[in-house]
Amino acid sequence: MIPSIIWNCRGIGNLETQFYIASLIRQYRLGIVGLIEPMISSDRIQPLLRRLGMDHFHSNPTNHIWIFWTRPYSMELLVEGPQHITMTARDLTQEFTFSVIYASHRSEERETLWTDLVQYVRDYPTLVESPWYLAGDFNCVRNTSERQGGRIPRARNMEMFNDCIFRLALIEPPTSGEAWTWSNNRGDALIYERIDRCFINSIAMMRHPILLIFTFHVGISLALISSRPSRKSFVVKSLHEVGRPPSLHLYQR
Numbered sequence: 118m119i120p121s122i123i124w125n126c127r128g129i130g131n132l133e134t135q136f137y138i139a140s141l142i143r144q145y146r147l148g149i150v151g152l153i154e155p156m157i158s159s160d161r162i163q164p165l166l167r168r169l170g171m172d173h174f175h176s177n178p179t180n181h182i183w184i185f186w187t188r189p190y191s192m193e194l195l196v197e198g199p200q201h202i203t204m205t206a207r208d209l210t211q212e213f214t215f216s217v218i219y220a221s222h223r224s225e226e227r228e229t230l231w232t233d234l235v236q237y238v239r240d241y242p243t244l245v246e247s248p249w250y251l252a253g254d255f256n257c258v259r260n261t262s263e264r265q266g267g268r269i270p271r272a273r274n275m276e277m278f279n280d281c282i283f284r285l286a287l288i289e290p291p292t293s294g295e296a297w298t299w300s301n302n303r304g305d306a307l308i309y310e311r312i313d314r315c316f317i318n319s320i321a322m323m324r325h326p327i328l329l330i331f332t333f334h335v336g337i338s339l340a341l342i343s344s345r346p347s348r349k350s351f352v353v354k355s356l357h358e359v360g361r362p363p364s365l366h367l368y369q370r
Contacts, residue, residue, distance in 0.1 A: 119148035119190055119206055123217055123252045125313065128156040129165065129183075139169050149192070149206065150185040151217040153254055159183070177202045181219050182253075196237055200230045201253075205243065213321065214244055218253035224274050227257060231281035238285060248321035251287065254313050265297070267308040287316040 122141055126134060129152055142150065150171065159176045162183075166174055171185035173192065179199045186192050192204045195214065203216040220227045238244050257278045258264050282289070297309035 119186075119208060119211075120145055121149040121151070121215070122147050123151040123153070123315075125153040125219075125254050127154045130155075130157045130161075135165060135168050142169055142171070148187055148190040148208075149215065151202075151253070152183045152185075153217070153219045154181060155183050175202065175204070182217050184215075184217060195241055195243070198230070198233060200226070201234075203237070203244075213248035213250065216249070216251040216253075218251055218255055220254060220256040222256050224271070224277075227255075227274070228277050231277055234281060235284050245286075245318070246320075248324055249287075249318040250315070250321055251317070252315040256312050258310055258312060263296070263311040265309040266306070267301075282316065285316075285318075287318060288322055289314060289316050 122138075122145075124138070126138070129135060129138075138150065138152075141147065150169065159174075159180055162174050162176075166172070166185065169185060170187065172187045173185065175184050175192070175194060176182065177197050177199065181199075182202050184192070184202055184204065186206070190206060190208050192206050192215070195203045195205050197203060200220050201216055201218050203214060206213055206215045218230075220230055255278065257274055258270050259275060259279055259282075261270055261275075264270050297311055298313040299310045301308045
């Protein structure tokens with residue numbers, strides 16, 4: 118897979134944030150950058166493209182998800198909606214499908230996303246015939262252990278999310294490090310949740326070595342598989358080093 122980063126940046130207008138992302142792009146030679154919640158108009162994209170050293174850009178209809186990429190990689194829009202962008206990515210040696218997800222905080226709208234993703238598998242055979250990577254903010258936990266504090270998660274929300282994952286035949290790589298990817302930061306009324314995650318299909322697991330930089334709300338995670346394609350699983354390692362570019366590590370099982 119093309120080295121990539123996905124980050125719920127919660128605003129890209131700040132120069133410090135822009136320079137930080139640019140430093141990651143240079144350090145890891147990233148070919149694809151996905152940003153969630155940029156919070157600025159796409160009219161300001163050209164100066165940002167130059168600052169990041171990227172060549173191309175696409176925004177979803179709600180302007181909540183941006184994807185940048187650089188030569189020699191090419192990306193072609195497959196399908197998009199208010200809560201995702203799904204593109205076909207290529208270079209000289211590989212082709213795969215890449216989805217950036219930003220699911221709604223409203224359960225009814227999330228269910229629409231789950232339904233749409235299942236329908237896309239029927240409408241777009243490439244989703245099951247080639248490696249497929251989905252990552253981002255799913256705004257839903259899979260079980261009650263992924264939430265601490267506040268109300269117990271609604272059973273229906275978890276059931277619908279897990280049913281979507283099952284019907285898409287997706288795999289969630291095992292993780293190490295912190296269990297939580299989001300907090301409301303409300304003192305004595307703290308709530309922690311795991312809502313940012315990455316899924317892949319079985320073809321992606323078997324066929325491609327992967328270097329994926331996946332960012333949570335509160336930190337940065339690196340994942341990579343061995344330098345040669347293999348059947349080994351890989352671990353997403355939470356580094357929680359927002360203040361500086363993280364060091365690169367290999368975690369292999």
